[in-house]
Amino acid sequence: MAYKDLRQYLERLEVKGLLKWIEREVDPEWEISCMNRSVLHGLPEGKRFALGFRRVKGFPGKALVVGAVGISLAHVAAAMETTSEGEALLQKMSAGLSHPIAPKIVARGPCKEVICKGDDVDVRRFPAVVWSPGKDAGPYFTPMWFTRDPETGRRNIGIYRSQVKGRHKLAIWTPQDAQRNISRWFAQGKPCPAALVIGADPAFYLAAGSKMPYGFDESEAAGGLRGEAVELISCETVPLEVPATAEIVIEGEFHPGDLEPEGPFGEFTGYMAASSVPMPVLTVTCITHRRDPIALGLSAQFPLSESSILRQATREASVFKHMRHELMFDWVRDFHFPVSGGTWGWSWIKIRKIGGPQVERAVAALIAYMGTGAGKWIVVCDDDVDIRDPFAREWVLSYRVRPEHDIRVVDGVDAMPLDPSAGSPEETAKRGRGGLSGRVVIDATYKWRYPEISLPPREMLQQVRQRWQEDGLPPLGELWFPCEWR
Structure with missing residues (x-):
């Protein structure tokens, strides 16, 4: 109700x-x-x-x-x-x-x-x-x-x-x-x-x-x-x-x-x-x-703020709706605006690889829908990663990205009016709300078959968990890992 x-x-x-x-x-x-x-x-x-x-x-x-x-x-x-x-x-x-x-x-x-x-x-x-x-x-x-x-x-x-x-x-x-x-x-x-x-x-x-x-x-x-x-x-x-x-x-x-x-x-x-x-x-x-x-x-100002958290939830849902329900990109699994960027600086797209230029299609769809709101840094990764976790995001950027091949800098992008890095106060005063900036697109997906994840099999971890209290050890929280694995 x-x-x-x-x-x-x-x-x-x-x-x-x-x-x-x-x-x-x-x-x-x-x-x-x-x-x-x-x-x-x-x-x-x-x-x-x-x-x-x-x-x-x-x-x-x-x-x-x-x-x-x-x-x-x-x-x-x-x-x-x-x-x-x-x-x-x-x-x-x-x-x-x-x-x-x-x-x-x-x-x-x-x-x-x-x-x-x-x-x-x-x-x-x-x-x-x-x-x-x-x-x-x-x-x-x-x-x-x-x-x-x-x-x-x-x-x-x-x-x-x-x-x-x-x-x-x-x-x-x-x-x-x-x-x-x-x-x-x-x-x-x-x-x-x-x-x-x-x-x-x-x-x-x-x-x-x-x-x-x-x-x-x-x-x-x-x-x-x-x-x-x-x-x-x-x-x-x-x-x-x-x-x-x-x-x-x-x-x-x-x-x-x-x-x-x-x-x-x-x-x-x-x-x-x-x-x-x-x-x-x-x-x-x-x-x-x-x-x-x-x-x-509602507070705005420095992130964290209520406006950035509210905007994170609502705009993630808006983009997901557009990609999944309007463009029928059923291979888009999740979308995330981290609040550290005020729900603007970073955009993360999680996809399930099925072939073709999926990374390019997902990025183009995001930019076409959100305009300057698409963010300054756009990252696309595979569906085994929890893009809502900062550790997982940093891990993926560390080991699935070749900077010389997988990072593209786009010039001539409309500047977000409130971005102080888009120009000095004097330049901003002259141009008003306009001006140009740039954008970085990062392909953080697998490019070939990787070695296995260096973690024990999940069933073994589960067996240990079942005996944990028998061993007289303090209670465990939910086990957390940055990715899925076998």
């Missing part, structure tokens, strides 16, 4: 020990970010938890939760109502994205328990966080943005940072599809309607974080991921629909030429984004919310 709203999901996390509530007052200017960082860098993956704050300084009666959707893969799995991780989670999410379900439009919903218009509009009443204390331009929401193509009517949902600029102003950094929609409205000489959502059913966040072709409605993907249609409700002042059970909805319009400096902001690369750049400003027309709303925040 799908979660009915964010609150039911948070209750499930709490029962599982994946959410801890803090009852004392905390400061969103620095303390929340530092506590979130402490969980990410002070606890192993299997012991991380989201943090809930009932008393946020300056925001009486407004609770805030951070880390609920992606502070660990266990949280992503919980959002998918499963305990599976790794390849099993990838396949479950990929199957959901491959079977979208159209949303259901409803007339009433909890998101309109309180409606604020006119002089009652003030986005500063809701908790926003300074994620890089002393470095960010100010407090930010990390919400989902809802926009629509004015020509096709297709909606788009994306997760974009939003800087609080005043009581009824928000600046948005607009990459990808949201920028395309805004530009199309402006080309018609019209303002672009938009709505941002702070807190909703986690399926929306998983769908919004995925990589889908332009024109694909992420609300349909959310339905596929949860196994039943999501419920949407019409906004009060703009022609858009948003989750009926959302915690907070901020409606407004982008107007042509209305730009304000946005940033700097700590990015997923592990570095601060460039200093302030003019970006579109949303003029807020209405705010609706639930009574005693619970805001949801």
Whole structure:
């Protein structure tokens, strides 16, 4: 049964020990970010938890939760109502994205328990966080943005940072599809309607974080991921629909030429984004919310971060869906974006060799689908390797790659706008978001028959394990090896 709203999901996390509530007052200017960082860098993956704050300084009666959707893969799995991780989670999410379900439009919903218009509009009443204390331009929401193509009517949902600029102003950094929609409205000489959502059913966040072709409605993907249609409700002042059970909805319009400096902001690369750049400003027309709303925040910044873990799970599933279900590459066995690269730097593809130029086909498919998001380093290896394990990845690069033959450097690749290695700050300022970089493609597959793996046969290891306790030795954990062997 799908979660009915964010609150039911948070209750499930709490029962599982994946959410801890803090009852004392905390400061969103620095303390929340530092506590979130402490969980990410002070606890192993299997012991991380989201943090809930009932008393946020300056925001009486407004609770805030951070880390609920992606502070660990266990949280992503919980959002998918499963305990599976790794390849099993990838396949479950990929199957959901491959079977979208159209949303259901409803007339009433909890998101309109309180409606604020006119002089009652003030986005500063809701908790926003300074994620890089002393470095960010100010407090930010990390919400989902809802926009629509004015020509096709297709909606788009994306997760974009939003800087609080005043009581009824928000600046948005607009990459990808949201920028395309805004530009199309402006080309018609019209303002672009938009709505941002702070807190909703986690399926929306998983769908919004995925990589889908332009024109694909992420609300349909959310339905596929949860196994039943999501419920949407019409906004009060703009022609858009948003989750009926959302915690907070901020409606407004982008107007042509209305730009304000946005940033700097700590990015997923592990570095601060460039200093302030003019970006579109949303003029807020209405705010609706639930009574005693619970805001949801997602950290970006240095990896590990919630955004990189969430993006890892959703974009791996998107690529796997494309290769397995659309291109019918059934020989692609797994796909992995390591979070160390912010889910951008590295791409690993695991294949089962059947003949022909499989490495080239897999790499071409990835680049065609993801563009600059395909990564700077692309590695293809055989299906006996656990590409989700760092040791296994390094082992494969050490002994299945001939650098002079198996590594190809590609010049003239579009630079990822936030990659600081693509050029100096002065060069970046001159070229704007454009510019060229490079990419490395590595064939780490077997080229011929190798010697046998130098490990004992598995059945012998199993016999030893059965006698382990009889020998008076301390308990063993699950045996781990970087590859499969006989």
